Amino acid sequence: MGTIKKPGIYIEEKNAFPNSVVEVPSAIPAFIGYTAKSPPNQHGRISSFSEYEKFFGGPPSRLFRLCGHREESRQLEPASAAKESTNKKEVNESIGEINGYSLTRVGPEYWLYAAIRLFFRNGGGTCHIVSVGDYKDTEKIQAASLLEGLEALEKEMEPTLVLIPDAVSLDSPEVFYSLCRRMIAHCGKMRKRMAILDVYQGYSALQLPLGGKSVVDRFREEVGSESLSYAAAYYPWLETAILAESELSFQNLTDGSLDLLVEMICEELSLTEHPKNESKNEAVRKERMLSLVNQLPDYTATTCKSWKDNPDNTGKTSPEDMHLSLLSLSSGYKALIRYLQKYLNQQPPSAAMAGIYTMVDSMRGAWMAPSNYSLSSVIAPSVPISTEQQAYLNTPLDGKAVNAIRSFRGEGVLVWGARTLDGNSEDWRYISARRMTMVLEQSMLLATKAYTFEPNQARTWISIKSMLENFLIQLWKKGALAGASPAEAFSVSVGLGETMTVADSENGILRVRALVALSRPAEFIEISFEQSMQKA
Known part of the structure; x- marks a missing residue:
């Protein structure tokens, strides 16, 4: 309170609690x-x-290219087999085949x-x-x-x-x-x-x-x-x-690949039975498929993006309807889309x-x-x-x-693992130990900044010790620190004779030591069974 200069009643507020330590965010x-x-x-x-x-x-963009038709017709290889065969997943490398056509990532x-x-x-x-x-x-x-x-x-x-x-x-x-x-x-x-x-x-x-x-x-x-x-x-x-299957379509192929896609689908149609032996439903399916694939080469990336605003699209199937129709009619096209989905996922x-x-x-x-x-x-x-x-x-x-x-x-x-790359270290073997230590260090560092330039004397030391002990006891209650009691879980030391010398004090150095028992994960759990003698 300032100097009292006149009669009256004065109120002085005093802090009943020390400064607190705010735990810093740990996963940003x-x-x-x-x-x-x-x-x-x-x-x-x-x-x-x-x-x-x-x-x-x-x-x-997720662009792919169909190329390289081969004589023998083969079904789509599994993604894992295709990648292990080349042992790499790089730009412009073949990522697999479908019906004899090589599939390549572009860009x-x-x-x-x-x-x-x-x-x-x-x-x-x-x-x-x-x-x-x-x-x-x-x-x-x-x-x-x-x-x-x-x-x-x-x-x-x-x-x-x-x-x-x-x-x-x-x-x-x-x-x-x-x-x-x-x-x-x-x-x-x-x-x-x-x-x-x-x-x-x-x-x-x-x-x-x-x-x-x-x-x-x-x-x-x-x-x-x-x-x-x-x-x-x-x-x-x-x-x-x-990535959902609905997010992919023929629009994920380069423009030059659409002709090959048509070729692939037409080859698929030729594998069906002779028209005279086909059922009515099969003939209708084939006719509808051919009408669709005849339109497909005209679909460019520009056409698909500006479909509604393009006057030249009158009478043509929309890209979305084209995609859904191809999915329902062509097993090869459906396999292609599913393969792209698996690859990108x-x-x-x-x-x-x-x-x-x-x-x-x-x-x-x-x-x-x-x-x-x-x-x-x-x-x-x-x-x-x-x-x-x-x-x-x-x-x-x-x-x-x-x-x-x-x-x-x-x-x-x-x-199914919780280790850092420093697995031979007893201190830093576990991720949780390293991350919890970082939380403690940063939280305490920010809290004690408030005492910079405070008098290096017993009152300041007691305030810092009290603040840090309150912080650590709250963490112990949450289970962050090991020990049956706070005394077993941590200790905070500060002051002359404990962490500092007279020379430290005269040079403006305030040293604080915090010892903590970090909890570590139960990585190996052993259960022992023994047979006991019959009691009766």
Whole structure:
């Protein structure tokens, strides 16, 4: 109270409680990649998929080309077989065959749009988007552009997770893993975020001929050895259901492919019985099919986009009706659309895991392991993993654990691993331990900033100690800290003779030590059975 200068009654308010520590958000992912459009500052904070589409635009073109008719007519190969045969998923590589026609992806393969979709399907919330360019100005995925996005993220304090979904489209494993090392170094430097990594070509199987290296072996060799506790990796890729069949049609083929599509459908018609032996319904079906395919070569991308405004379309079937009719009449066309859907729905798992991290943190907290949770909009892992392979992934000699995603009968697709890449460290083996430590460090750091330039004396020390102890006891009550009592769960020390010397005090240094017993997941549960003697 100021100096009293006149008679009267004065009220003085005193703080009955010390300052409190506010727990920082623990699951705010930052996605770096290419978008349909870029905001002026190329960065945005969103909380829903509709906001993403509003500010960053829609999906990439998803264009494919039919080519290379062969003499022998073959049915569509399974997606996994086609990809394993080439052992790569790159631009302009054949991705499979249908009825003897080769199917090729046209243009760069962008993953960010589908990743955001998968993120929100699995419980995702607030996240940051860093756009490094738009689709129309990009001929291929550039590692330099993605690195620029990572460097721009250093100015943002809120994100706690880092993902680069488009990285799996880089030209080679060497370039991909170079970027992974930069991601891990970035997180180690910031000390407040983790990287969620995919395995390059993670749709490939672990079993290889004698002497070969699996994609996981290559990952472990190339990912580096620094700051590994700030990263977690997941294998294999996922067969998802985020892209519906209704989102695909002949409009996803290049204009030059429509003639080949007509040829393929006409060949399909020639495989039916002779007209004189056909039923009336079959003849009608054939006649309708031929009338449709005669129109199909006239459909260009421009025609489909401006159908209602184009006066030349009078009397022609609309693109939507054409698509539905072809689906109902042509088994080859239907197989083509389903194959494209299966191919595009094969996704790296990092975005789904970011959603799981967010969901777990909102339900329980960062101290919970993001494991033993089922993945939404996921049909199956791209590669089934056995119990023996799980051991190989989880406990390698070098400690670089890769968390498995497995399918269990009656339970769905589950995340079945909770380790960082620093698996040989007793302190930082588990994702939950690393993330909870980051939450504690950042929360305490921000809270004690209020005491900067306060007198370095006992009153200040007691206030800080009281504030931190109140914060930690609340976390202990929630189950974030181990121990039967607060005394077993944590201790806070500050002051002369405990954490500081007289020289520290005179030099304006205030040292605080907090010891915490973090709870760790029950990764291995052992149940012992013994037979007892008969009592009666």
